[in-house]
Amino acid sequence: MAGMKRYDIHGCLVVETNMARVEIPEELRTEEPVGPDIRILEGELDIESGPLRPLGLRLFVGDGVLVHKCLSYGDLRLIIKDLPGRRGPTEIMFNRAYRFFRELAMGKSIWHFLKLVIMTRLVAAGLTFVHSSGVATGGRAFLFTGWSDVGKTATAIGLVRAGGGEVAYMAGDITVVGRGGAVFGWPIVPRRMVARPFEKIPLLRNIIIRGEPLLPPEARKELRAKISHIFFLSPGPRGKPRELDEEAALKKLVLATDMSFNFASDLLLLAYSYADPSFDILSLREEHIGILRELVSRAECVELRAPGPRGFIEQARPFLG
Numbered sequence: 001m002a003g004m005k006r007y008d009i010h011g012c013l014v015v016e017t018n019m020a021r022v023e024i025p026e027e028l029r030t031e032e033p034v035g036p037d038i039r040i041l042e043g044e045l046d047i048e049s050g051p052l053r054p055l056g057l058r059l060f061v062g063d064g065v066l067v068h069k070c071l072s073y074g075d076l077r078l079i080i081k082d083l084p085g086r087r088g089p090t091e092i093m094f095n096r097a098y099r100f101f102r103e104l105a106m107g108k109s110i111w112h113f114l115k116l117v118i119m120t121r122l123v124a125a126g127l128t129f130v131h132s133s134g135v136a137t138g139g140r141a142f143l144f145t146g147w148s149d150v151g152k153t154a155t156a157i158g159l160v161r162a163g164g165g166e167v168a169y170m171a172g173d174i175t176v177v178g179r180g181g182a183v184f185g186w187p188i189v190p191r192r193m194v195a196r197p198f199e200k201i202p203l204l205r206n207i208i209i210r211g212e213p214l215l216p217p218e219a220r221k222e223l224r225a226k227i228s229h230i231f232f233l234s235p236g237p238r239g240k241p242r243e244l245d246e247e248a249a250l251k252k253l254v255l256a257t258d259m260s261f262n263f264a265s266d267l268l269l270l271a272y273s274y275a276d277p278s279f280d281i282l283s284l285r286e287e288h289i290g291i292l293r294e295l296v297s298r299a300e301c302v303e304l305r306a307p308g309p310r311g312f313i314e315q316a317r318p319f320l321g
Contacts (some may be wrong), residue, residue, distance in 0.1 A: 006030050010176060010184045010223070012125045013037045015118060016089075022112040025187050027223060037085055039113060041093045058140040059268075060274040064101050065320055068098075068268055076101050083272050084279045085121060092117060094128035101173045109297060110285045114262040115174070123263075127178040128294075129320060134170035134183065140227035141183035144312070145256045153190055154309035157214050157234065167320060168222035169215055176259070177291060181227040181298035223294055229319055230299045232256075235311050236247075239305040241315050246293075249301035253292050261290075270276045 005022060010029040015024060031135070052067060057139035058083045060067040064087065070076035078094040092114060099110045119129045132145040134157035142159075142168045143237035153172040160169045169187055201229040231243065232252050263269050264285040272282035304315045 002283065006032070006034075006036065007116070008032065008034075009122070010127070012127055013118065013121055016039065018042060021111075023109070023115065023188065025185070027185070027187055027221060030295050036089045038092070038118060042096060042099060043215055044095065055271055055275055059271050061271070064276060064278075066268065066272045066275065069097070070101060071314055074247045078268070080117075080268065080272055083117070083120070083269075084124070085303070086278060090117065105135075113266065113268070116261065116266050116269060119261055119288075120263050120269065120279075120281075120284055121137065122176065123288050123291070126287075126291070127176055127184070128288045129257065130175045130177050130253065130292070130295075131173065132175045133157075133172050134175045134185070135163075135320075136168045136170050136185075136222040137163065137166055138185075139225050140228035140314070141170060141182070142228055142320060143172070143230045144233055144316070145230065145253055147256060148259060150233045151309035151312060152233060153214070154230075155312045155316065158313040159311055159320065160215065160219050162313065163320075165220060167219040169226065177227070177293060177295050179294060181295060183225050183227050185221065185223040185267045187221045187223070201231040203294045227295055227299045228264045230296065230301045231312070231316055231319075232301065232303045234303055235307060236305050238307065238311055241319075242303045242305070244301040244303055246301070249296045250293055253278075253296060254289060257292070268320075 003018050004016050007024045007028045009015060014034055014036045015038045017040035019040060019042050048166055050062045052062045055061045058069050064082045065258045066080045070077040074097060075095065076098040078098050081091040082088060083090050102108060102110055110308065120129055130143065130145065132143040133152040134143045135143055135156050146152060156169065157171060160167050170185040172188060172190050174186040176186055230249065262280050269281060273279045304312050306312050306315060
């Protein structure tokens with residue numbers, strides 16, 4: 001199909017889309033002529049959905065189909081077809097007006113929802129997202145997690161800059177992990193924030209002017225490694241690195257990930273699971289936590305306490321060897 005881009009997510013999932021702005025790393029782009037597992041289409045909606053019945057005021061369901069309509073602002077629609085992917089590719093379709101409304105009025109990129117869809121399909125295949133940055137050296141992965149704005153990305157980028165080519169960049173905000181302690185990169189490089197000119201205007205506050213990429217172009221990137229350490233970043237007065245037991249580490253990792261990527265709390269995914277028993281969101285949630293539990297069991301889990309990224313970098317460097 002003309003204008004389509006295809007991404008192979010670590011040999012597990014192929015995503016195809018016609019969107020101009022794609023929040024999947026360019027390193028995962030593929031030209032292989034393989035059929036997609038997920039197809040994301042923005043534009044005119046043309047789909048055979050069959051008869052629909054109301055699930056709620058704005059939600060309508062059919063045989064393997066969920067339609068989300070906005071009843072107050074014109075023709076705003078999103079369609080989800082075959083979310084479990086049992087009959088073919090999962091299809092997510094929406095018109096441009098729907099995306100604009102979601103991003104301006106709700107303040108979230110449509111890609112936040114699309115990544116939750118990708119996450120559900122990954123979990124079914126034994127992988128999941130973790131809210132963390134990551135670096136790798138010598139085939140070992142080091143993840144940095146914590147609450148929002150604690151400095152995860154800055155810590156990873158600082159370690160790559162200080163590593164003299166020995167430390168590779170894996171992820172800035174999302175890392176893909178799987179069974180057996182496998183860690184897969186999601187190496188989107190953020191750009192330096194220059195200004196937020198409309199911060200005081202509700203519908204425009206998410207518009208950000210960005211400058212050059214934070215990572216040097218010659219920096220090495222790594223797409224696969226084995227877990228070595230998970231660092232939990234805690235802002236505050238500098239303290240000595242402290243080892244966390246497995247249960248404490250799992251709780252923190254699950255909650256930090258839930259803050260950004262909790263498919264089991266998304267209204268549309270909950271509605272699809274409510275209407276279609278073949279998409280068991282509760283079982284997927286248990287699998288997600290099971291993957292994180294195994295990851296924690298295979299890692300050294302360490303809390304780093306410092307006022308900011310510079311302190312986290314100083315404390316983490318000796319662990320990288």
